[in-house]
Amino acid sequence: MTERTLSTVYDPKSVESRIYEVWERGGHFAPREGARGTFSIVMPPPNVTGVLHLGHALDTTLQDIATRFRRMQGYSTLWVPGTDHAGIATQARVEQVLREEEGKSRYDLGREAFVERVWAWKEQYGGTITSQIRSLGASCDWSRERFTMDPGLSRAVREVFVRLYEEGLIYRGNRIINWCPRCRTALSDIEVEHIEEPGVLYHVRYPLEDGSGHLVIATTRPETMFADVAVAVHPDDERYASYVGKTIRLPLTDRTIPVIADTYVERDFGTGCLKITPAHDPNDFEVGERHHLPSLVCLDQDGRLTDLAGRFAGLSREEGRERVVEALREEGYLVKEEPLDHAVGHCDRCGTVVEPYLSEQWFVRMEPLAQDTLERARRGELRFLPDRFMKVFEQWLTNVRDWCISRQLWWGHRIPAWYCGACGQVSVSRDDLDHCLHCGSQDVQQDEDVLDTWFSSALWPFSTMGWPERTPDLARFYPTSLLVTGYDILFFWVARMAFMGVHFTGQMPFQTVLLHGLLRDAKGQKMSKSKGNGIDPMDVIDKYGADALRFMLASNTVLGNDLRFSWEKVEGARNFLNKLWNAARFVLMNLDEGFSPVPLDAPSLDLADRFILHRLGETIRRATSALEDYDVGEAARAVYEFTWDEFCDWYIEFAKINLYGDHAEKKRQTQTVLITVLSRVLALLHPYIPFITEEIWQALPNTTGMLIDAVWPDAADLPVDERAVEQMRAAMEIIRAVRNVRSELQIPPKTSVPIVIGCDTEGVRGVVNQVTEMIARFCNAERVDVEAGIEPPKQAAVQVVTGAKIYIPLAGLIDMDAERERLKKEANRLKGEVERLEKKLANANFVQRAPQEVVAQEREKLADYRAKLSAVEERMASLEG
RNA sequence: GCGGCUGUAGCUCAGAGGGAGAGCACUACCUUGACACGGUAGGGGUCACAGGUUCGAUUCCUGUCAGCCGCACCA
Numbered sequence: 026m027t028e029r030t031l032s033t034v035y036d037p038k039s040v041e042s043r044i045y046e047v048w049e050r051g052g053h054f055a056p057r058e059g060a061r062g063t064f065s066i067v068m069p070p071p072n073v074t075g076v077l078h079l080g081h082a083l084d085t086t087l088q089d090i091a092t093r094f095r096r097m098q099g100y101s102t103l104w105v106p107g108t109d110h111a112g113i114a115t116q117a118r119v120e121q122v123l124r125e126e127e128g129k130s131r132y133d134l135g136r137e138a139f140v141e142r143v144w145a146w147k148e149q150y151g152g153t154i155t156s157q158i159r160s161l162g163a164s165c166d167w168s169r170e171r172f173t174m175d176p177g178l179s180r181a182v183r184e185v186f187v188r189l190y191e192e193g194l195i196y197r198g199n200r201i202i203n204w205c206p207r208c209r210t211a212l213s214d215i216e217v218e219h220i221e222e223p224g225v226l227y228h229v230r231y232p233l234e235d236g237s238g239h240l241v242i243a244t245t246r247p248e249t250m251f252a253d254v255a256v257a258v259h260p261d262d263e264r265y266a267s268y269v270g271k272t273i274r275l276p277l278t279d280r281t282i283p284v285i286a287d288t289y290v291e292r293d294f295g296t297g298c299l300k301i302t303p304a305h306d307p308n309d310f311e312v313g314e315r316h317h318l319p320s321l322v323c324l325d326q327d328g329r330l331t332d333l334a335g336r337f338a339g340l341s342r343e344e345g346r347e348r349v350v351e352a353l354r355e356e357g358y359l360v361k362e363e364p365l366d367h368a369v370g371h372c373d374r375c376g377t378v379v380e381p382y383l384s385e386q387w388f389v390r391m392e393p394l395a396q397d398t399l400e401r402a403r404r405g406e407l408r409f410l411p412d413r414f415m416k417v418f419e420q421w422l423t424n425v426r427d428w429c430i431s432r433q434l435w436w437g438h439r440i441p442a443w444y445c446g447a448c449g450q451v452s453v454s455r456d457d458l459d460h461c462l463h464c465g466s467q468d469v470q471q472d473e474d475v476l477d478t479w480f481s482s483a484l485w486p487f488s489t490m491g492w493p494e495r496t497p498d499l500a501r502f503y504p505t506s507l508l509v510t511g512y513d514i515l516f517f518w519v520a521r522m523a524f525m526g527v528h529f530t531g532q533m534p535f536q537t538v539l540l541h542g543l544l545r546d547a548k549g550q551k552m553s554k555s556k557g558n559g560i561d562p563m564d565v566i567d568k569y570g571a572d573a574l575r576f577m578l579a580s581n582t583v584l585g586n587d588l589r590f591s592w593e594k595v596e597g598a599r600n601f602l603n604k605l606w607n608a609a610r611f612v613l614m615n616l617d618e619g620f621s622p623v624p625l626d627a628p629s630l631d632l633a634d635r636f637i638l639h640r641l642g643e644t645i646r647r648a649t650s651a652l653e654d655y656d657v658g659e660a661a662r663a664v665y666e667f668t669w670d671e672f673c674d675w676y677i678e679f680a681k682i683n684l685y686g687d688h689a690e691k692k693r694q695t696q697t698v699l700i701t702v703l704s705r706v707l708a709l710l711h712p713y714i715p716f717i718t719e720e721i722w723q724a725l726p727n728t729t730g731m732l733i734d735a736v737w738p739d740a741a742d743l744p745v746d747e748r749a750v751e752q753m754r755a756a757m758e759i760i761r762a763v764r765n766v767r768s769e770l771q772i773p774p775k776t777s778v779p780i781v782i783g784c785d786t787e788g789v790r791g792v793v794n795q796v797t798e799m800i801a802r803f804c805n806a807e808r809v810d811v812e813a814g815i816e817p818p819k820q821a822a823v824q825v826v827t828g829a830k831i832y833i834p835l836a837g838l839i840d841m842d843a844e845r846e847r848l849k850k851e852a853n854r855l856k857g858e859v860e861r862l863e864k865k866l867a868n869a870n871f872v873q874r875a876p877q878e879v880v881a882q883e884r885e886k887l888a889d890y891r892a893k894l895s896a897v898e899e900r901m902a903s904l905e906g
Numbered sequence: 907g908c909g910g911c912u913g914u915a916g917c918u919c920a921g922a923g924g925g926a927g928a929g930c931a932c933u934a935c936c937u938u939g940a941c942a943c944g945g946u947a948g949g950g951g952u953c954a955c956a957g958g959u960u961c962g963a964u965u966c967c968u969g970u971c972a973g974c975c976g977c978a979c980c981a
Contacts, residue, residue, distance in 0.1 A: 033941090219979085226981075244981055294980045306981075368979070413910070417976070420909070424977080512976090547918085549974090581919075581929095586911080587974090589918065593930055600929095600943045611940035662920075662928080677940075685939085761947090768947040774936055805938090858925075865924090870961035879924060879962095886925075 035606040037570025041716045045159055048719075053733050054166045056103045056502075057096075064095035065103040065502035067486050068165060069510045069518065073108035073172060074115050074150040077157035079544040079552065079578075079590060080511060082562040086575045086713075087541060087582070087657060088509045089163050093712035094652050095506075096164070097737035103502045104164065105489045107171035108154065110147075112478040113208055113374050116436040119143050136435050143436045157563060162571050162715045164733065169498070171489040173481040174438070181488035182438045182481050183455050185529060190442075190453045194390045195430075197442075197451065201307040202429045204382030205372040206328030206342075210433040211386050212372065213477060214426060215516050217379050219368040228296060228360040229353055231256055234272040234281050240265065241360050243295025245367060246305070247353065248345040250275065251334040252323035253282055255301040257312060260286035262297055276358045277349070278335065287312050304383040320383055326433075328380055342380070387431040387440060387474070394524040395422040401527055410539045410655055411585040414515060421516050422524075430477045437475030445469050483521035486534035507655070508535040511543055512585060539655050542587035549589055560590050572714035573599040579713050580661035601665060602717050605710070608673050609721045612699045615684045616726060622697040626744050629690070632756070632795050633679040634698045635749035640671050641702050642740035648709050649737070657713075664709045672702055675757070682798050700727055705738040755789075755827065756796040762824035762831055763804040769847055770822055770839055777807040781832040783815040789828035817903065823848070825896040827889050841904065848901050855894040862887040 048054065056063070066088055071081055088104060096102040116131075119142055123129050131139040155170070171178060189195040203212040224245050232239040240256055256273050258265035269286045289312055290299045303313030303320040313320060323333040330345045332338045337345050337352075353359040370379040399422050401407065402415065409415045431440060442451050443458045447466035452458055460467050481488070486508075490499040504526070510519065519538055526534030546552055552559040565574045577598035581588055625638060644667040651660035676698075683695040704725055711718040711732050722732035763780060772778060780800065784790040790811055793800075797809040817823070818834035822844050825831075833839070862883055865871055872880055 034943095219977095242981085246981080289980095291980050299981055302981095308981080365981090367981085417910075420977070515976095549918095583920075586919095591918070591930090594918075596943075597929055600941095603941065603943045607941035607944085609940080614940075658920080666928085673940085674945085678945095681939090764946060765948090768935075771935085774938085774946080861925080865962085868961065871924095872961080874961045875924075883924080 033610070035603060035717060035720075037572060037716065038567075040720045041160070041162070041566075041571055044716050044719050045162060048164065048731070048733055049159070049167065051731075053731065054104070054164045055168060056101045056166070057734075058101060061099040062101070063103070063502055063506070064092070064100035065105070065505040066092060066507050066509065067105045067489055067505055068107060068163075069508075069514070070107045070109035070171075070173060070482065070485065071154050071158075072111035072114055073147055073154070074118065075111070075154050077154055077161075077562050079560055079562050081154075081158070082161060082565075082574060083541055083544060083578045083582070083588065084509055084511065085158055085161050085163050086578050087539065087655075088165075088507075089161070089575075089715070090579060090652075090657050090712040091507055091509065091539075091655060092164055093715060093733065094737065096733070097708065097711065097735060099736070101501075103166055103169070103498075105169050105171065106155065106158065106163070106165035106167060107485075107489060108151065108173070109478060109482055110172065110174045110437060112432055112434050112437040112475060113210065115143060115147070116434050117208065117375070119146050119436075122146075131435065140435050160563070160566055160571055162575065164715070169489070173478070173485070177491065177494075178481060178484070178488045179438055180455075181484050181492055182476065183441050184493045185484060185525065186441055186476070186480075187453055187455050188529070189389065194393065195387060196390065197385060197387050199383065199385050200388070200429075201304075201310045201381050201383050202386050203370060204326070204380045204384070205375065205377055206326065206380055207375050207377040208372060209326055211382070211384065211429050211431060212379065213429050213479075216373040217370040218373050219370055221366055222369045224365050224367050224369070226295060226363050226365040227350060227353075228362070229276070229300075230358045230360050231273045231276065231298075231300070233268070234274045237271075240268060240273065240284065240298045241296045242298040242300045244300055245365060246302075246346070247349045248330065248334075248337075248342055249302045249305045249323060250300060250349065251278060251330070251337070252302045252304050252321040253300045254303060254313060254318040254321060255282050255285045255316065257285050257287045257290050257299045257301050258297060259290040259292045260288060262290075262292050264297065276356065277337075277352055285312075285316050285318075287315065306381055310383065322383060324380060324382070326382075342378075386429050387442075387472075387476075389428040389430055391425045391427050391524075394528055395425050398422060398520075398524040398527045398533075401533055402523070406533045407523065407535070408537045410537060414512060414538070414540050414585070417515060418520060418523075421520060425520075428477075428521075430480050431472075431474040432477055433473075434475050437478060438481055440472040440474050440476060442472040443469040444472070479517055479521055482518055483525040484529075486522055486526060487530055492530070503530065503534070504532045505535045506537065508538045510538075510540065512540040513543060515540065537655070540585055541582060542585055545587055545589050547589055547591040552590075565595055569595050569599045570602070570716070572602055572717050576601065576661070576714050579657045580665060582658045584656070584658075601669065602714060604669055604673060605706075605714075606717060606721070608668070608677060609703060609707075609724070611677060612696075612703045613724060615680075616696055616700065617692075620693070620696055620700075620726065622700065622727070623690075623694050625697070625701065625742060627694065630694060630698070630744070631679075631683070631691070632749055632752055632792075633676060633799065634694065635744060635746040636753035637671065637676040637698060637702055638743045639746045639750050640667060641705060642743035642745060645705065645709065645738050645740040645743075652712070660709075661713055664706065668706050668710075672706065676702070678803065679799055682802055700725065704728060707732065708735055708738045711735070752792045752795070755792055756799060758826045759793070759796075759824075759829065759831060760800055760803045762826050763800070763806070763833065766822045766824050766831075766833060766847075767804070770843055772833075772835070772838065774805060776838070777805050778833050778835055778838075779808045779810070780804065780806040781810045781812065781815060781818065781821075781834060783812055783817075783830045783832070785813075785828060793829060817900065819903075823897075823900045825851075825893045825900075827893070830896055845901065845904055848897055848904070852894060852897045852901065855890055855897060858890045859887065859894055862890065 092102055092104045120131055203217045205212055226243050226245055227247050228241050228243050230239045230241050268284045271284050272281045274281050301309045301312050303310045304322045323331050325331050328342045330337045330340050372379050442453045445461035445466055446468035448464040450463040452462035458469055461469050486505050487503055490503050492499055522534050546558045573595055577595045644663055647663045648660040680695045680699055683691040707718040707722050719732045722728050782793055793811050801809050818832055820836035821832040821834040822839055823832050
């Protein structure tokens with residue numbers, strides 16, 4: 026990679042994989058010894074057998090930008106990559122394949138063989154997503170790659186489980202949980218998505234046993250009536266006061282149930298009579314507990330009616346409902362049906378309607394954990410970007426309920442609890458047990474269930490670094506500096522890492538949490554497999570390269586806000602890369618053999634040189650400070666605008682004067698500025714577009730080593746020259762004015778014109794004199810004359826800018842009517858400005874109360890517009906005559 | 907019900923208490939020795955609406971409307 030020329034077209038395909046290999050093989054991703062301290066990130070682990078989607082691409086890009094930026098700043102930088110075993114998703118996938126290919130269920134294989142199959146699956150597909158992350162250019166330290174089911178991480182899981190159990194923060198209990206009949210497992214509250222759906226509220230007559238009448242209950246779930254254990258009314262509801270204590274004969278069954286009074290009942294809803302089904306409704310469960318009612322179960326793990334439902338046994342929930350309603354109607358129990366919209370819980374993963382289900386599960390007691398974490402967060406130990414997420418975070422932790430952590434799966438960390446057949450006690454242990462810790466009996470059996478995947482993910486920031494061992498990495502890189510993830514997993518992951526970190530390490534696991542938005546398609550729809558509107562990031566990389574994808578994502582990012590993908594935006598990013606590439610080509614092809622730079626503060630530097638160096642300095646400062654705040658969009662825009670508008674459109678064009686001229690020293694000077702600006706721009710852009718910048722960097726004569734290891738650009742040695750910027754802007758104004766005239770009067774670009782510039786003051790004249798060559802080049806002028814008080818040429822177009830009148834004398838070529846029309850338009854515009862400012866300055870309140878500099882500024886503007894206006898009017902008058 | 911986000915050019919979106927911006931699209935012109943994935947010039951916006959604070963609001967505050975997202979739910 027030492028060639029000093031670049032091909033005419035940038036081809037990301039031939040560059041990206043080659044450079045990535047050099048970086049990875051060369052150990053450039055591993056932390057260096059850094060004087061500035063450490064910077065660490067752990068990667069949100071994607072599903073080990075998954076494939077990359079655009080959300081990952083954004084997430085990875087943002088992390089890589091932060092990592093590369095800090096690395097270049099001199100931090101000892103660690104970015105830990107890894108993958109997640111993703112319990113339900115992975116197991117479901119393997120089960121599906123098993124079913125499709127062999128017609129078998131996991132039960133046909135048995136637990137051990139099935140788990141082996143999943144491991145084999147993981148071995149086969151586990152590399153896909155990590156290789157895709159590599160294609161993105163992620164500079165994470167693969168030598169530290171982790172998997173949530175690695176021995177070390179599994180040990181951390183056991184340690185945490187056992188300690189929480191010993192502290193009484195993990196318990197086992199018979200409670201109502203969310204059950205997915207399709208995944209056949211319990212879910213935590215946040216794995217349930219509530220969707221508003223139209224439903225029916227059935228009013229059903231429940232007769233009293235003594236035949237003295239009936240109560241009408243209202244329910245949306247008549248199929249659970251077989252598990253009813255009571256009918257409840259509000260204690261203060263006079264309508265029903267006399268019924269309390271009586272007995273109901275449950276329709277379609279031969280059971281009887283009591284009428285009870287409980288304040289949970291809303292008198293205004295439905296009929297004010299509520300059937301109580303403790304095993305199938307969380308609220309009913311609590312009512313049942315209060316009244317010491319039994320819990321009957323009428324739905325099984327597949328969501329089918331049990332024998333309790335008598336002749337309806339074996340029916341699915343859906344069919345059961347229909348048939349039960351039918352039967353109730355036939356037997357005269359159904360009073361009425363009314364439509365009712367209500368939120369129905371769906372399995373986050375498979376979309377199946379979730380069943381509230383009474384079962385024995387393991388839980389984490391959240392209150393104490395949440396409390397500690399809240400206090401620390403409020404003390405400022407955790408910062409969110411954007412900070413509004415702190416409120417969401419606090420709110421969730423404040424209301425959080427106990428976390429159901431057991432899953433009825435085989436793939437995952439098996440719960441380290443053993444049940445004794447002899448004494449019936451539970452033994453929880455870090456090591457596998459072959460005897461009961463209470464009675465010593467060898468008749469012990471390990472719990473069949475595994476832990477929620479998020480239980481192990483929650484330990485990720487410290488388990489990846491070796492915890493519970495006191496490893497050097499843990500000491501050096503924990504707590505981590507930054508966490509980057511989508512706001513959609515704030516509760517799932519961020520909050521859980523926070524309280525686990527606080528509880529087990531005594532520290533927040535990260536200082537700053539950067540939450541980005543979700544990716545949507547061009548129409549703003551959420552991308553999903555079922556809609557088929559998902560974009561495969563690998564397709565984007567194939568077509569345009571990883572850099573284009575990264576730049577598109579990063580430059581369009583506003584933290585916390587969703588982002589629409591569009592191919593046009595990728596093309597925009599690609600165009601910018603092409604611009605950069607060609608600017609680099611230009612610089613390189615205009616460098617002489619054995620070129621040696623001049624000092625950057627040489628007094629002989631031209632106006633444009635001083636301008637661009639000053640602006641470079643400002644851009645460096647702006648980009649650096651934006652990146653310090655992780656405002657990647659802002660930093661990207663700053664460098665983009667500088668590179669394209671100021672460097673390419675103005676400075677490079679200007680540079681051609683000296684490069685193609687015959688003044689050797691001027692040429693060397695220009696070369697110096699070009700290479701200085703280019704190399705620093707490359708460094709500024711490297712975190713965003715690492716491949717192309719590295720490729721160009723390798724071709725530069727003034728660089729050593731790799732850009733990934735280079736020092737973040739500094740503005741300290743760049744000359745500061747505010748005046749040069751002002752003067753340059755004046756020159757630009759003149760050039761634009763001339764171009765505007767030429768365009769409006771339709772002077773063909775090829776027609777070279779003379780330009781006469783009249784300047785009122787010596788100061789302006791001095792400036793304009795410095796840039797006549799530039800004006801000539803940019804405006805295709807055959808001659809540029811600068812004079813003091815000139816006699817305006819008769820047949821000429823005129824433009825008035827601050828301090829100067831520009832004439833383009835072109836007898837015969839200019840349509841004088843068009844020129845008069847143009848001047849009229851210009852005069853009107855100026856009049857408007859003058860009037861606006863006069864009005865403003867006539868306002869005594871403004872003059873008195875606004876800051877002096879603002880008033881002065883406005884006065885200056887007014888004077889300027891007045892001068893321009895009178896010049897234009899003068900010219901109009903002279904043309905009339 | 908509680909909380910939050912968004913509303914700026916045809917489209918996608920930045921922005922900021924003192925003269926409305928970018929990219930794409932559009933119009934005209936230009937194959938000028940880095941780049942047509944380019945250049946030059948241009949058209950186009952009551953900054954959702956109504957109040958308030960202020961000398962001054964598109965920007966800050968309140969409310970309204972519209973779109974979206976969390977959380978919590980009464981079966």
